[in-house]
Amino acid sequence: MEDVQNQSDSREQPIDLVGVSGLRYPITVRDRTRQRQSTVADMTLSVSLPHHFKGTHMSRFIEVVHLHHRQIDMETLPEIISSLRTKLEAERARIEVALPYFVEKTAPVSQQKSLMSYDCRYVAEVSPDGDDFVVAVRVPVTTLCPCSKAISDYGAHNQRGYVDIEVRASRGPSGLPRMVWIEELIEVAEGAGSAPVYPLLKREDERNLTMRAYDNPAFVEDVVRQVAAGLRDDSRIAWLHVRVETLESIHDHSAFAEIYWPDKRPDYDR
Amino acid sequence: MEDVQNQSDSREQPIDLVGVSGLRYPITVRDRTRQRQSTVADMTLSVSLPHHFKGTHMSRFIEVVHLHHRQIDMETLPEIISSLRTKLEAERARIEVALPYFVEKTAPVSQQKSLMSYDCRYVAEVSPDGDDFVVAVRVPVTTLCPCSKAISDYGAHNQRGYVDIEVRASRGPSGLPRMVWIEELIEVAEGAGSAPVYPLLKREDERNLTMRAYDNPAFVEDVVRQVAAGLRDDSRIAWLHVRVETLESIHDHSAFAEIYWPDKRPDYDR
Amino acid sequence: MEDVQNQSDSREQPIDLVGVSGLRYPITVRDRTRQRQSTVADMTLSVSLPHHFKGTHMSRFIEVVHLHHRQIDMETLPEIISSLRTKLEAERARIEVALPYFVEKTAPVSQQKSLMSYDCRYVAEVSPDGDDFVVAVRVPVTTLCPCSKAISDYGAHNQRGYVDIEVRASRGPSGLPRMVWIEELIEVAEGAGSAPVYPLLKREDERNLTMRAYDNPAFVEDVVRQVAAGLRDDSRIAWLHVRVETLESIHDHSAFAEIYWPDKRPDYDR
């Protein structure tokens, strides 16, 4: 049968990314306690395509995912991408893996356990310009408004907010990206809000968190700065982007704040 | 050209609803101040199909919408549906119109004006069993947790919540559905929460609402009951469904409560 | 500490459903091959609340989920719900579990394997009126338009469509709901479209499916009827709802069709 994709193209226009998106697969990832956890990923895989080739071979992306889905994490992704690059004869290959990552939480007073899910994302790229690796996580927190507290005789509006952190790992002596755990990013984000949130809270926990939030008011501006200040001096981190959005309880819109450090970067912004 | 849709079918299976969904159109609706407002609707239109017909004629739905889109409201919908029913030679015709509806809000202390959008939905049906008309609106409110307030020395967690109200109008003496204004449903919902929300609030308004919410703690259970109690005795309302969902500020999940009155009904539940 | 929820309420208004929604948990479910699969669920849990109680105890929902999340399927759900009902001292308890369910697919010609995810939902309820159990699945298929094929000299527009099936199981001699496998519903849905879809297809498979779709044109009306006709005579099924929606390739809106059999039912419609 004809291989239409292998035909040539004359528009003199290389393609930055071509591939598949919205591919859902069960995957197994490693977590900090060195155990493995099973979760479900939404994947986007792509390669670059030189100007003279008409098309890429989409089915090979699925073959690579199917082969490797039992072992996807920061350590194996580089190898999976290399295999993608070879199989598709591409200069550049890239994988994005979005997944809920589960962490056991212990309620602050009752000590009751539950599992909390965090939306995470790994983005890895291999290219002649060097490899790249980004980890992202969305951390829900409580924020209590400093202005509302200061101007009211009692009470203060508060709400759920989301702290989105993206970090690009620096290279270690081996040339490999340094390891930053999702759990570490969660800790920084939770420490920057007025209080953390939990799936399971008994009354004594609710009392504790209510007063903790009132004692730690924070604007979106405070949260985004606190996270950036907590990560910018970490030598494992070469670049970061923090976005905080709070679902204001007195409005039907959100407040948000964003920091790029040391500056904006063109890659991985979507 | 062949009219495939007019062919016959032998599976002895009538179809309850067949039509188009996700049709977006600019529309003009009437608001309580007797002015017209321009907004954008997401529409679903359908008819019933007897067991012996193979298919319906989808393009006619769009023709009807295009013809009438400048004048869609509670008063004109019955006529539009009748035209749909005739044009598609159907026993039953049904239109769902989902739209943002804008209401001018005045901040409680500063008296500053802004426009707030409410997700609304009209569902109208004409059939041999009689006509039907449902109005639905989603109203954001603040809720402040009575438990958190009672057990804490200071503060109380609060959050944005959504009150979804659906009402089926009763028939007036003329046989037409009685008019219930979106604005009336919004008022009931806002009165049932701990405090209303606004797009534009100055500091003096924020102080007012912060303390008002603290003075009026309400569980989802309280809000849903208050709305049902406020509407069930209104003679213009034959049936209602209320759902309250609060985006808990101490969790990453929601609390919710629902009441059907006088009971669940099979129609219009989706 | 004060138990605010246990206080009484005087509005004479019972609540149909009160609980938590949007709770994401890793769960393990049983699949037809008798193996277990790990996936991620979005859960909604609720109970009824008599008119005289102010509130329910939300944290107990999470405790029940945390205790049982390693074993959730059609066989264990009744027990989990009973435990919920007891723990919350409620007349009625209800659990909805939405999850991606993975099935191994074999490409029709190349025989290559891949995993395909299907959005599924279990709804189970225990109440004095009797227990209830509903299984739902969304199956993507290809549909090729019979009209477009008939009136064109060559080609025919086709597109991805979704077949949503909900079935309520009948009772077996033991009084328990009869088992209907997700895999069986998928088979009926795939047989009703113009062709099934797969994650991984090589060129020979693509050729096979392209021609199979052209040989089997089907309107949404045909697909919805074919599914209803294929399930309505199954004695394990007491009630069903089928909805087919096709992402028309010649429009930016969808076509859809729905059948309820033997009729509409008020429960579980949302």
Added chain:
Amino acid sequence: MEDVQNQSDSREQPIDLVGVSGLRYPITVRDRTRQRQSTVADMTLSVSLPHHFKGTHMSRFIEVVHLHHRQIDMETLPEIISSLRTKLEAERARIEVALPYFVEKTAPVSQQKSLMSYDCRYVAEVSPDGDDFVVAVRVPVTTLCPCSKAISDYGAHNQRGYVDIEVRASRGPSGLPRMVWIEELIEVAEGAGSAPVYPLLKREDERNLTMRAYDNPAFVEDVVRQVAAGLRDDSRIAWLHVRVETLESIHDHSAFAEIYWPDKRPDYDR
């Protein structure tokens, strides 16, 4: 009352963007025929914040929108942003406006009229580094797979796809951004797919489009290149990003391709 936002901050961390998102407002925009159209916008407004200020004044964003919402388009946005910058005493101010934009379409054979909505987005920024203006639009098209056509005896799979175009206008002699009409971008996108899509098509139109798509097969790679080649030589355009995604009818995932020209840029990528 205390102005908490005006307090100072010692973390030495400026904030790139701080403001409000998810603000929905009815707006009036200008279209190519020099008439105005009413639509509904989802807005994001932000400013930069120097390291020594604690917070910005969120309510002022809403005041600016309320004042100007009847006149928002490429010509007035610069003025609105300047007013925002002044009012918030910021170095940099930025507005994103996402809206459905309606264009009248004429069916190819029957000549019947209908309105089609296109998701558009304007992003405008004023800063000491110079002003910036980006226009984006999503255009649905049909794509028919060249491979499927080539290897099959008859038929070819086809589907709806979305062409997302973002262009940054170059400066005219006056220093203002040059005008690029949404309608022009739509034309380029529709010309690059296998066939355009319409809300309203009669049978003769469906026949026409079915055969036109079969005569013009196009991979995502072809579409993305065709759009880039059609815009890169337009002197009004300084930068562009094109992304094409097709809702494959033989898969439950998408194929996609992206081109940045002349290269990736850090701004406006989200």
